[in-house]
Amino acid sequence: MLVGRESDASTRCMDENNYDRERCSNHFLKYKNCRRFWNSVMIQRRQNGVQPSMPTAAERDEILRAMQKMPY
Template sequence: MAAPMASSSTHDEKTDLEQKRGPSAFTADHSVNSACLVESKISLDCIARHNYADNNKCEPEFQNYRNCKKFWNKVQWRRFWKGQRPTLPLPEDREQVKKDNADILEKIIGQSPKIELGPETGKPFTFIYKDPDR
């Protein structure tokens, strides 16, 4: 049986693209492309904390992630129709965009189920309903 041949063409192609586009051609900066990266990580950490067995215990984290995705999707559509580019704001501009689009956030939070924050989470939710009287 013949030994498999090592292919260096993939490495050469990668090197050529790095030279054309720069060293970050193959590394994604997820903070730029995903406004809900923190919420996603909180959800995944919850699932791991419960040994991937009972996802019902992570419902507050899931709802937080869903609220985040809904909010940024609506913001992107609003910015698209206004002709603003990029439609997803850069990470450094997102806090200001949250303040500017408070009407969207209030509507999403008002429509989402009222879920209590679990004490084991340890991280504040940014897109979940919080009753100010509690």
């Protein structure tokens, strides 16, 4: 899951920077925006009756490719 990648990046940053949150604020922001984006996708799919509400990995890749840039 993409949020997992963002979460892993923020955790890795904390490990590499002696747990200095200030130095990793960019990673935390990306994680927060990533969660917000995929949560909005899940809500929209749920409202449209699409199951499962979270797109599969292949669908997520397709959504991101269609956008031609990372939305977060």
